[in-house]
Amino acid sequence: MNHDSPKIPQATAKRLPLYYRFIQNLHSSGKQRVSSAELSEAVKVDSATIRRDFSYFGALGKKGYGYNVSYLLSFFRKTLDQDEITNVALIGVGNLGTAFLNYNFMKNNNTKIQIAFDVDEEKVGTVIGDVPIYHLDELEERLDLKEVPVAILTVPSSAAQGITDRLAEAQIKGILNFTPARLNVPPTIRVHHIDLAVELQSLVYFLKNYPDASDEKSE
Amino acid sequence: MNHDSPKIPQATAKRLPLYYRFIQNLHSSGKQRVSSAELSEAVKVDSATIRRDFSYFGALGKKGYGYNVSYLLSFFRKTLDQDEITNVALIGVGNLGTAFLNYNFMKNNNTKIQIAFDVDEEKVGTVIGDVPIYHLDELEERLDLKEVPVAILTVPSSAAQGITDRLAEAQIKGILNFTPARLNVPPTIRVHHIDLAVELQSLVYFLKNYPDASDEKSE
Numbered sequence: 450m451n452h453d454s455p456k457i458p459q460a461t462a463k464r465l466p467l468y469y470r471f472i473q474n475l476h477s478s479g480k481q482r483v484s485s486a487e488l489s490e491a492v493k494v495d496s497a498t499i500r501r502d503f504s505y506f507g508a509l510g511k512k513g514y515g516y517n518v519s520y521l522l523s524f525f526r527k528t529l530d531q532d533e534i535t536n537v538a539l540i541g542v543g544n545l546g547t548a549f550l551n552y553n554f555m556k557n558n559n560t561k562i563q564i565a566f567d568v569d570e571e572k573v574g575t576v577i578g579d580v581p582i583y584h585l586d587e588l589e590e591r592l593d594l595k596e597v598p599v600a601i602l603t604v605p606s607s608a609a610q611g612i613t614d615r616l617a618e619a620q621i622k623g624i625l626n627f628t629p630a631r632l633n634v635p636p637t638i639r640v641h642h643i644d645l646a647v648e649l650q651s652l653v654y655f656l657k658n659y660p661d662a663s664d665e666k667s668e
Numbered sequence: 669m670n671h672d673s674p675k676i677p678q679a680t681a682k683r684l685p686l687y688y689r690f691i692q693n694l695h696s697s698g699k700q701r702v703s704s705a706e707l708s709e710a711v712k713v714d715s716a717t718i719r720r721d722f723s724y725f726g727a728l729g730k731k732g733y734g735y736n737v738s739y740l741l742s743f744f745r746k747t748l749d750q751d752e753i754t755n756v757a758l759i760g761v762g763n764l765g766t767a768f769l770n771y772n773f774m775k776n777n778n779t780k781i782q783i784a785f786d787v788d789e790e791k792v793g794t795v796i797g798d799v800p801i802y803h804l805d806e807l808e809e810r811l812d813l814k815e816v817p818v819a820i821l822t823v824p825s826s827a828a829q830g831i832t833d834r835l836a837e838a839q840i841k842g843i844l845n846f847t848p849a850r851l852n853v854p855p856t857i858r859v860h861h862i863d864l865a866v867e868l869q870s871l872v873y874f875l876k877n878y879p880d881a882s883d884e885k886s887e
Contacts, residue, residue, distance in 0.1 A: 466869035544767035641871045650685035652860045
């Protein structure tokens with residue numbers, strides 16, 4: 450926990466990894482300073498929002514000069530604890546799970562999938578993207594939650610709550626839930642829920658009701 | 669476009685498909701009325717937010733009685749145009765794309781993937797989850813954007829902008845972008861961006877900085 454970080458709005462916090470990635474790109478390309486308008490163009494967030502987000506962290510830039518890229522980079526690296534890797538378990542090695550294993554967040558990230566679980570005997574004992582796959586029966590035995598505090602849940606909906614209960618019992622800290630199931634967890638466990646069907650439905654709703662996308666500035 | 673719908677905040681609009689799904693579940697289970705507290709428990713959104721969201725649509729409930737489930741159901745069905753199916757194209761039949769094709773949003777949804785594209789000759793000509801896969805070279809020829817106004821983009825990052833330019837040229841209306849690339853599109857095209865690495869990074873950030881998840885009510 451960063452005791453020196455102020456409490457910032459959740460919406461701002463969600464944009465930080467995005468800012469960080471683009472500031473890395475700018476830095477790699479040798480750029481030394483950047484305006485909020487340029488950042489806005491790159492990350493597709495309107496520049497007023499960027500300035501407001503950055504204001505929570507104190508004076509990161511100067512009017513008329515923009516932001517110093519190296520300073521931003523070191524600031525975001527510290528804020529996002531990029532130097533410390535968080536290990537992640539993946540539960541459910543279907544198509545979506547396999548996509549995660551192959552991708553494994555290698556670039557520009559502070560997270561690494563270390564271990565995976567499935568019930569399919571053809572998958573158990575294999576390795577995908579350097580990650581070993583164990584049988585779900587061995588979850589409690591294999592998963593050291595001191596080392597791996599986060600799980601990605603890519604199992605069938607019907608299995609989600611049962612596995613969540615086992616993770617909760619073992620005192621997992623966070624779950625990234627890709628099943629349509631809403632999970633019941635103790636208040637100490639943080640669940641972020643990404644429902645792909647809802648995301649698609651939401652896009653369709655916006656297309657029907659706000660057909661002119663240019664009415665809005667941010668995604 | 670629903671000319672009778674008021675403009676509602678984007679955050680509210682994003683929750684509508686979620687509400688709709690759970691109201692369907694309630695209705696299927698024979699429940700006739702529901703309180704905002706019960707809805708809150710089911711969808712994991714705090715009840716003050718639910719009441720505020722619902723207030724944009726006028727008086728949907730009565731104090732002390734709660735909401736009438738049948739009324740809510742017909743209201744949300746109408747609002748979300750559930751009776752009208754939106755056809756979707758999927759571009760990129762890798763692991764993530766295959767997950768979408770197998771899932772295909774069949775249950776409780778108003779969207780259907782009708783056609784898919786890839787460059788892999790082993791996939792071209794096959795059918796996954798009833799969806800035919802064509803070669804990406806045939807995109808403009810096969811894709812009737814009058815019938816299929818939305819595309820899901822699950823291609824490698826490096827291919828994303830090129831394909832987006834072709835979709836834009838063909839006047840697609842909406843893109844659900846699962847690549848890490850930020851897409852440049854004309855203002856008339858709506859892009860929703862789901863960056864899986866950013867979602868994971870965001871969860872990790874919250875775990876480090878807000879370790880007590882119970883501080884917050886909504887996901």
